[in-house]
Amino acid sequence: MVTRRKTHRASEVSKRAILEAVLxxxxxxxxxxxxxxxxxxxxxxxxxxxxxxxQNKEQLFVxxxxxxxxxxxxxxxxxxxxxxxxxxxxxxxxxASASLTDPAAAFWSIGLVFAFERRLEDNLARQRYxxxxxxxxxxxxxxxxxxxxxxxxxxxxxxxxxxxxxxRALTDGFRVAAAAGxxxxxxxxxxxxxxxxxxxxxxxxxxxxxA
Amino acid sequence: MVTRRKTHRASEVSKRAILEAVLxxxxxxxxxxxxxxxxxxxxxxxxxxxxxxxQNKEQLFVxxxxxxxxxxxxxxxxxxxxxxxxxxxxxxxxxASASLTDPAAAFWSIGLVFAFERRLEDNLARQRYxxxxxxxxxxxxxxxxxxxxxxxxxxxxxxxxxxxxxxRALTDGFRVAAAAGxxxxxxxxxxxxxxxxxxxxxxxxxxxxxA
DNA sequence: GTCTATAGAACGATAGAC
DNA sequence: GTCTATCGTTCTATAGAC
Numbered sequence: 439m440v441t442r443r444k445t446h447r448a449s450e451v452s453k454r455a456i457l458e459a460v461l462x463x464x465x466x467x468x469x470x471x472x473x474x475x476x477x478x479x480x481x482x483x484x485x486x487x488x489x490x491x492x493q494n495k496e497q498l499f500v501x502x503x504x505x506x507x508x509x510x511x512x513x514x515x516x517x518x519x520x521x522x523x524x525x526x527x528x529x530x531x532x533x534a535s536a537s538l539t540d541p542a543a544a545f546w547s548i549g550l551v552f553a554f555e556r557r558l559e560d561n562l563a564r565q566r567y568x569x570x571x572x573x574x575x576x577x578x579x580x581x582x583x584x585x586x587x588x589x590x591x592x593x594x595x596x597x598x599x600x601x602x603x604x605x606r607a608l609t610d611g612f613r614v615a616a617a618a619g620x621x622x623x624x625x626x627x628x629x630x631x632x633x634x635x636x637x638x639x640x641x642x643x644x645x646x647x648x649a
Numbered sequence: 650m651v652t653r654r655k656t657h658r659a660s661e662v663s664k665r666a667i668l669e670a671v672l673x674x675x676x677x678x679x680x681x682x683x684x685x686x687x688x689x690x691x692x693x694x695x696x697x698x699x700x701x702x703x704q705n706k707e708q709l710f711v712x713x714x715x716x717x718x719x720x721x722x723x724x725x726x727x728x729x730x731x732x733x734x735x736x737x738x739x740x741x742x743x744x745a746s747a748s749l750t751d752p753a754a755a756f757w758s759i760g761l762v763f764a765f766e767r768r769l770e771d772n773l774a775r776q777r778y779x780x781x782x783x784x785x786x787x788x789x790x791x792x793x794x795x796x797x798x799x800x801x802x803x804x805x806x807x808x809x810x811x812x813x814x815x816x817r818a819l820t821d822g823f824r825v826a827a828a829a830g831x832x833x834x835x836x837x838x839x840x841x842x843x844x845x846x847x848x849x850x851x852x853x854x855x856x857x858x859x860a
Numbered sequence: 861g862t863c864t865a866t867a868g869a870a871c872g873a874t875a876g877a878c
Numbered sequence: 879g880t881c882t883a884t885c886g887t888t889c890t891a892t893a894g895a896c
Contacts, residue, residue: 618782
């Protein structure tokens with residue numbers, strides 16, 4: 439019993455070490471650029487152990503994305519207004535493209551490549567990224583819906599959906615800018631983006647008031 | 650002399666066939682997913698001919714990007730206002746993510762991956778993409794500058810720069826959405842994006858007028 | 861210029877001793 | 879659970895006949 443628990447603990451520690459290793463490698467080299475040998479080297483364990491803990495490379499990245507998403511959810515449980523969110527995500531994109539290994543920030547740096555690599559269509563890690571992407575979108579949409587209390591529910595729903603779409607495009611766009619090394623003051627443009635979306639909302643609400 | 654000219658013509662035809670082949674493959678599979686064997690097969694020529702016309706895979710993609718950019722420049726020589734540009738680029742992103750082989754649209758579908766794959770840092774094709782990206786940004790910025798005739802030059806310059814940054818983020822963001830398969834009405838959001846940026850400009854011009 | 865055959869390297873994954 | 883050795887495949891690139 440004692441031996442079993444000890445072994446179990448050691449196993450958990452190793453598994454965690456491997457996840458941290460693949461995280462640090464994937465942020466720098468992406469999915470295809472990260473080799474199983476790299477992961478083994480960075481974790482300090484032999485490659486055989488990596489395959490003992492994870493079925494294959496695909497499954498390794500699936501569990502990595504899950505791990506990152508869990509961290510993100512905990513960090514973003516308290517949802518401010520749209521300006522807050524844009525500040526966090528757009529300024530965060532600069533941090534993620536630096537070689538930081540904050541799992542929540544790393545998620546995007548790793549995940550966005552999956553969006554473009556359509557030849558990975560059957561890849562389970564890509565599918566997991568797309569599923570998490572959808573889940574985050576719903577999360578943001580449903581929170582934004584409560585931001586427009588003085589209009590009918592269907593109007594608020596459409597407005598929230600539109601703002602979520604625009605907000606997602608802007609954050610993704612600035613992540614591209616960060617990855618491409620564009621010389622950009624992300625904090626400044628986060629506020630500019632918020633200004634733009636807020637004036638869009640104001641116009642719509644005014645139109646509704648007149649209708 | 651006649652023989653020489655004939656050979657020269659045949660060579661040009663083959664080279665063009667290879668470029669078309671790599672274009673069609675790269676749109677579907679990206680840089681890393683496109684193998685030299687694929688290109689040879691799609692062009693109808695043996696792999697030896699591909700290496701005869703192009704130094705290596707890297708150089709092949711450099712010339713592909715140049716070819717696409719040339720086509721884009723000719724298609725976008727007449728520059729309308731910002732709304733026109735957003736419509737063209739954002740609606741075009743949906744087309745590019747479908748497997749069309751319009752070189753101008755394909756450029757983005759192929760190029761954006763280079764932004765994210767930082768492990769291709771020394772890759773000449775990635776560097777060419779980044780260079781073209783910069784050139785396009787300057788092109789857009791300098792055209793936008795003429796859109797604000799009633800303000801001092803430095804104000805117009807800052808405004809044009811900001812709008813170019815925001816516009817680039819939005820178009821890149823919607824390209825991500827297209828690649829990720831998000832269910833999005835791109836034509837509608839292109840206009841919404843234009844609305845947002847125009848109201849941003851209006852606010853700024855009003856602020857300047859009062860200053 | 862065209863074509864075939866193959867070298868050479870990298871990678872994912874497994875076998876099997878411990 | 880850990881570790882090493884290695885198999886099988888895929889890819890870039892070249893050699894050399896035509």
